[in-house]
Amino acid sequence: MDLVVSKTGKTWTAVLLSEGKLFYSSSSSFKSKDEAVSYLTTIAKTPVKVKEENHPYIDVINGIETGTSFDISEVEYDFAGFTDKEVKVLKALTKVPVGKTISYGKLAEKAGFPGAAQFVGNVMMKNRFGPVIPCHRVILSSGQLGKFAGKANNPRKKQLLDQEKKAKGLDNYF
DSSP states (O other), X not given: OEEEEEEEXXXXXXXXXXXXEEEEEOOSOBSSHHHHHXXXXXXXXXXXXXXXXXXXXXXXXXXXXXXXXXXXXXXXXXXXXXXXXXXXXXXXXXXXXXXXXXXXXXHHHHTTOTTOHHHHHHHHHHOOSTTTSOGGGEEOTTSOXXXXXXXXXXXXXXXXXXXXXXXXXXXXXX
């Protein structure tokens, strides 16, 4: 497994790749290279080859983080550890447009599992591809944000959604 790390401004972004496919993505929030390597090595649970370089998947994360690009079309995922049903949910989520949200129940329907909102919530908790697979776009049917990264009212979810709306010129409508 490869661990690719790159400095972006004052922070570091890192990804885990399995045979070139995205296995784990992170936000660009590491304060040092060592912090990024330590954290992702623990997640890998296997020996990793560390590379300090720019990578297209890191560019994707940085584009999402800065609101300058949301193109995930070229990303290939390593879905090892996910069931076929979970993969269907994650793939359906990649189709939710930038700046838009979807309820857990509606995402369940789109993935082919009507009535399985709780299942979708569990899949979002397992999503190791954020923000590339945008679980921040999944909200409660009431319109409330719900949980993000295991925390209710996590300000990071609102920040990402607001940033997407602004980048798409939708902030004037909400």
